[in-house]
Amino acid sequence: MQAQGRNSFQIDGVLTEIGQMRYSPGGVPVLAGRIEHRSKQMEAGFPRDVELELQVVAIGDKAKMLAVARLGSAARLTGFIAAKSLRSRAPVLHIDTIEFLEGTNHGIQASNEA
Template identity: 45%
Template sequence: MEGRVLANDGLRRTPAGLASLNLRLGHESPQREAGHERKVQCELEAVAYGDPAMRLAALTEGATVGLAGFLERKSLRDPRPILHITEFEIKE
């Protein structure tokens, strides 16, 4: 997935000392559906831990990144999805 950093909550540490970063990402892309092209837009919460968190914390709002990871529910009580970023690359 490719996204733009909309907000960065700042680098924190888990109780175990692992670097943690919460982000809000914006995504826009053209997609084909039923033979027609449409513009897709969404915002998504994301989290990164460890080295990816430390490197992502240096990005400014508006930076575009290519992301890889997985979706998980936000918490036991909140079933909304959150993207766990495991890899990323900065796009020019």
């Protein structure tokens, strides 16, 4: 048995692709997509422009949330990274949480309660 290691990932970006809903053999909704990230990061004391696209997958209730998102929506996705398949070792973010950032103040949603 292998030791468990940390695998937690969070990224802010824009949803650039949302696929068609499919279902696992057990009837669980599965939805794949892509997020595009752009930022400035500091590396060894120097600013660096970072741009990337990352494949994402949502399962269950998260798939239903992703299915109603608009392309171009800003989102913060949190989850874990896994290989796409046994044949393709490309990384895929498996979504645990989705936070839509549009209409928020840096991801903090305003409350309508008085």
